[in-house]
Amino acid sequence: MKDELKPRIVKGPDGIEFEVDPLRDYYCEASPSVHPPVYVKIVEDFFNWARSESLWILGFGTGCGAIEMRPLMTPRFDAYRFGVQWRPTPRQANLLMISGYLSTKTLKRAIRSYEQMQSPKYVVGLGSCTINGGMYWDSYNTIKKLDEYLPVDLYIVGCMPRPEALLQGFEDLKQIIRAGKAEGANQYAEKFEWYKANQKKVIHDWDMPDYNW
Amino acid sequence: MVHIAMLTGFVLIAIGIYGALTNRNILRMIVAFTVANTGVNIVLVSVGYMMGRTAPILDAAVPVAEAANRIIDPVPQALVLTAIVIGLGVTALMLAYAYRLYDCRGSLDISRFRDLKW
Amino acid sequence: MDFEWIRIPHALLTLLIVFLYGLLLGAVIQKIGARAGRRHGIPFYQNYIDLIKNYALRTTITHGFMFYLGPVFRLTGGVGLLLFVPTIYGVAMHENFSFAGDLILALYFVFFGSLGMALGAGESGHPYAAIGVSRGLSQVTAAELPFAIAVFAVALQYQTLSVTDIVAAQQGSVFNWTVFTNPLAVTAAMMSFLGSMMRPPFDVVLAPQEIPIGPPTEYHSAYLALMQSNRAIFPIAKMVIYMNLFFGGAANWPVFFLKVFLLYLFAAFVGVVFPRFRVEQSVRWFLVWGVPVAVAGLFWV
């Protein structure tokens, strides 16, 4: 536990001392809940269509795949055509791209960012590293199976996948969303204990609340 | 005569003041002031003096009726007497001071008493 | 003065038109920007979809009361600004609620939304939000100055503060427009216009790469949707003022669409060409270039 997270005794302006427990006082402790589709089918379909046509990616590169994402913004590939945009803050993003190998240290950040996104939200794993470890299969510090830790909607294979593959991946993801099958966020909430256990197994210094709102 | 007296008086005043301003010793200063006072008194008397007249004592020699013409102006005389008395008083006080100053510091040097300033 | 209730549906109609046009215009302008970068850019209907998506998100969080009110303030500012100014000259239907106040009301109402938004962003507790507000407010002090002087010049020129009267004074010929009768003031005002449009070179407030989009960092879902709605309405409301003051206003919707588009394009054009200023650079720019021009415009009157 980091010093700044340990409970501490502070003295108020009136001279009375009391305890501040950062994890309790500074972070919301609520657990995520399941938000099933609530509208009638046609409305939900319409929304799913809108969601699929408006993929806002969190600008977060975890590995070498981050390099492969940049060309998507350039004239040659221009992913904006397909309703794909990058947002600088997880609050406004719906799609988390795990772009390549994920060290345990980065995993912690990825989890935090994922949890800060608003549902429905999607996770796409890029490249073999996220699927089975890829060339980092024997690394002491890299996870080998992303869906153990986050609910992955789609994997795009390759080492690394080319931008064309990514574009195709977006189209596939859109299909999934439109079909109403991209319920990763709900899956995460449902199997929250399981995910947390997996996460905590590899992240030894868990220094944040269980769910990062 | 009058002028000589008056001149003497002024010379004494000058000597007295000069002495009081240049001597560092308190007793010498007091003496110098006494000299100056004497000078003042002489001046006083000389101012009241009128050539050829007598002292302003009304007795058989000078009848009251003639007094106005025969005696010199009595007022300065009276003033001098008063002034001498007062001068004596002040001198006595200064001497008393000198005594206590010496008691206090063991010195009569006026420049030793400068702790109050500015 | 008697209030006619029909004004309310009329005003809503204006609002709806402007809202829809604003979303479209935003996308078109973005597309034009993309074309300058040799991309296709987003589809012209993309903003509608984004808006629907944001309304359709299932979860939200809140940081507190003011956080909640921030977007409400923001959109109220945009809608109010639009409705306090007559949109279409000479059409009673689209004079909105301009009876409530004159040009000054509009000028000061601009700040209503910004202030509320800044408060909401502050409540989020995010340092980037505060940094963004700090930058925005710093910049606006200098950016507003040439505009304020230009408005003063125009008001002096026409001896009125009523927007309708100012537009009326510009009718008849293109050369009656303020832009021809007092080009200096209009030049200065257009400089301010750049500063208020949140586009390069004056977009250090949002600075996506640096302080992830500044004030709205924590906003999402419906909050963001409200702010997007405002992004559609507010710039147009502002351009309506510019149009009315400097470019003869609009007597019908096609002219309105055209003038607003051209004004928007102007900002986009400059934005595409120039890189970003730091705060003190833009402050200096407005003071060194904007203010003298505006003062010259003032003495032109």
Place this chain on the structure above:
Amino acid sequence: MQDLQTRLAQHTDLGEWTQQRADLAFVTVAREHLHGLLRHLRDHEGFTHLVLLTAVDWLEDGQFQLTYLMNNRAAARDIGVRVLIPREGADMDSIHDLWPTAATYQRELREMFGIDFPGSPRVDEEFILEGWRDMPPYRRDFDTLKYAQEEFAERPGRVSKDPETHMKQKLYPDGA
């Protein structure tokens, strides 16, 4: 570089001198001479830039080799100074007083090899790893494969091949 060696040899007890290239040489010294030699190189020989500080685990010899690589920008030369220290309870004198950046290298070595540098700033803080609980991972007796298998979930069905044999088979299927 020969002249450099000569000059250095005058005041320092130099060990083995390896001339790697015309502008790159390595020299081994005893740990007690290291500090003086580095200072001399920095202050008098123009090797002002500490390029890197790294370690090699000579597991079989029971030694760590520390390599201090320095660059003389004006003369476009590099020199590497090697120091051999015992592997057991490895520690070494800090050189952050010569180059403040060395503290960062030393933190890394502390974390990855377990070599201590007493007095180096923040040397005991985590550097790259977070919450590492095992043996320092760069030590050669650390079995990274075993660790990865125990620690991280695996997707079943993965086949891993030894790259050397695999590529040999692939390129020369007939075994030539």
Place this chain on the structure above:
Amino acid sequence: MVSAIHILSTGLGAAFLLGLLPEAWRGRAHLVTLAALALMSAIALSWVLAFAFDGQQMVDVFTAGVSPPFAINLRLGMAEAALSLTVCLSGLLSALYLKTSLITQGRRAMAVLLIAVMAFCGIILTRDIFNLFVFVELSVVSVGGLVLLSDDNRALGAGFKYLIVSQVVSILMLLGVIFLYHAGGTLNIDTLTAANAAGIGTGGLAFFLLLMAVVAEAKPVPANGWALDIYQAAHPAFSALFSAAAGTAALFAVDKVLVMGGPTWPPVVAGIGLFSFVAANVLGLSQTHDRRLLGYSSIAQIGLVLGVVGLKDVVGEHYLFIAGGILVAHAVAKAGMFWLSGLVAERKLSAWAVLRKNPILLFAFATFVALLVGLPPFPGFYAKWELIHALMAQDRVVLVALILLGALLEATYLMRWFGYALKRGADLESVQFEVRKVAVVLTAALGGWGLGYVWGELSGHANLLHSMALLFALGFVVLDGLPAWVKNTVAIAGMSAFFYVSYPGYDPLQLIFASIILLGGAAIFVAGYHERGRRLGFYPSAMLMYAGLAMLIVADTTFQFFAAWEVLTVGSYFLILRGKESEPHALSYIVFSLGGAFALMAGFALASGGVSEFAIQGLSDVAAEAAPWVFVLLAVGFMTKTAAIGLHIWLPGAHAEAETDVSPMVSGILLKAGLFGLFTLLMTMGKTQMYGVELTHVLMWIGAISALLGNLMAVFQEDAKRLLAYSSIGQMGYALFGLAMMNHLGWLMALMFVINHYVYKSMLFLSVGGVAKRTGTKLMYRMGGLITLMPLSFVAVLIGIIAMSGVPPLSGFGGRWIFYNAIMTAEYKLPILIIFLSGPIAFLYLFRLIHTIFLGQLKDEHRRITEAPFWIVVPQMLFVAFLLGFAVVPGLALRHVDAYIAQFFVGGGLSWDGLTITSPFGYWSPVSIMIVTGAIFAVLLAWLVFLNHKAQKVKQFNIVFAAERPHRPETTHFAWNFYAPYRKAFGFLLKPYATWFWDGVAGAFHGVAETARRFYTGDGQVYAFHMLGFVLVVYLIAMGM
């Protein structure tokens, strides 16, 4: 009636009687002494009463039964009687005070004391120059004796120096006497005057010597080193006597002697006196020893009276009133101060903090300081007013400037000292003061008030002590022992009642100001209920300020105006001084305020041409050549109060360091006094030109620059209250600007600012004060995230900043709207640009205020704090309600004012038709704005609530942080140096030029004082030499003239 000679004979007789008493009867001897002094006082008093009420004529007492020149005569008139009374009373009180010392020293000391008092009276009464010499010498001898009463053995040296100088003086005097006699043939002053002895032969020089001798007794600078040493070393009770009685006697002697000399000499005496006044006050600045400082002050005051004596012809009929006023005020105050110093153990100025242990002594100290500085309602105030007017009537502008400068310097060190006494020395142990001594001091203080009443009666103006408002305020001095809440209730009720009673008499302008002062003041007092205990000193000060303000707005004459101005200045000074860290700021406040007040006085005097009772309306008819100067002086005076830029440096500290509920008073209300003054000035004088420069144009620039720099400086403050204080500078700049536009709407805007600024600044100061109370800091970056803990304070600040920034729909917008309409007809355009620039800058600091305090990250140590005290929140909520109401119906207050202003300008008014307010240029409908905005807001809020009602409430660290998490609240709260980039752009404007300038001025004065006082080397011979040199130099100058 008992003959006046018995004043002397009683003293002399008692002194001889004491000699007959047995040595051991010390207590009884003391009683005899007291009885004698009391009898002397009684005789003097009976004569004073006779002169005052029975129309008694001046009497001559012939000692030998024959008339002069054959005998000595004494003369007793009103002046002689009053001064003798002063001397005898100070002797009596000193004797009482000295009880212990006198009894220890025995009857001889008592006899000497009696002789001294007798001698001083003799100096006053006698009409014979030799007799004068005798009394002077008697006083020298007795003073020489009494100096020895001191415990400080340095007094010995001082006494001896005195004797040395006295010897020189007596030589001069005797020579003068005898040659005058020689020239005039008589010793009687009146006969000598009639014979013009000073004009005959050596008579001129003789007269000069005599004059110098008596002037020397008045201790003129620089021939006065001996006197300072005596003041420093002698027993304080003796110093009291020496300062009060000896000074008084010497001055009267000069007055008597001077008539003999003809017209040559009065200017010389005036020069000596005024030089002493200014020089001694400069030198006083660097004094750290209390009694020596009092000595300097004493010399200065006597110098001033000496100057007045020299100016007798100039001041004419008011001579006695003026000279007497200053003299008795000085005598009472200085004696009182010396007595006080006897109660203080240590000699450094800050040691006077011990007086805090006894409110009576503190009250006395305040009284004495006020007496010396010449604050109302004390004699010095009336006297100074008449003096300045009399001088102005003769166009003696330089003298006026010198006197005011000297007075300001004196006020500086006295007020600084008072500040020390009130604020220095944190933990004082309890001290027991001797009741007898306290009684003596209190007698003097009450005497001061009595004199204030007498002088008020004599002044020919309305007696200030008859003013209801002032009496009500002074009543709180008496009530001060009651609990705070009682006094608070009385204050609120009193102010409301006062308003109710006075309400019908006000015109609309006065009504606006009166509402703010009285009702607004009462509203702020509501916050006072949160204070527990007695809150000593708060209510008298606050009520004094309010009394001054209430008197100000109804003042008809310049005198009433000025008196009210001084009263409110003093009250607010005490009020500001109450703050924890406010001592230096209160000092700079009072110095600037008094400087401004003196400018006002000079301006009024110049305007009236020296007529002391002058209607304010008369300002509109000031002669053309004087008008611009009057305008400048008055404007500067008023702008000191509104803290226009350059004169503003007192404000931030004074407002920021004041107590929580004092800040709103001094900011929200007090500043309006300056605006009221400016209103008055511009209403009466209107546009005025100086050398072709339109002065209102200059004011416009000053207003604009104040607005800009005030706002700009507010942006960079870390201290919340300082931020608000600087913002006040900016806001007052706006109001000044509006006034200086000299058009209808400009004035209306200024009035709107008066109302608005009161409301939102009071509210903000209260909220911020409440927050500071809870958090224990005023530094904004140490707060943060308090919105949930202090929601009501937040709402107040929110409404406040919306109103202040001028954003619709709140009332601030009305001000901006009127402003825009006003500038449409303004004659000058350039200053408007500055105003344009400063407008948005307000957003910067306002946002910062609310953000760094209430939004952002809550700190560890503040997690448990609660809403501000109830009674501090109540007035805030009142203000919130008012702001909302005023936003909707501004017409309620403004339309009457609008109509009122219409009488000053042709056209340009507003039309208040229905709900819409219409100007010649535009229109504005507050109700519609409120409704439309409210409706849109409500609809959108409902929409968002519908969408987001299930939002998860998260805590403060649940923010996106580039995938990291915040470290601590302190590092996450972006607050310190909030506008760093802005500083890069505008920082160059923020250099404290004004502070540097005033520091330079203050430094220069202190430097001169520090250097010049080394002139007094402490050597008796040097002092004697000074005396001779002084006489010589004066002679040369006089001959040169």
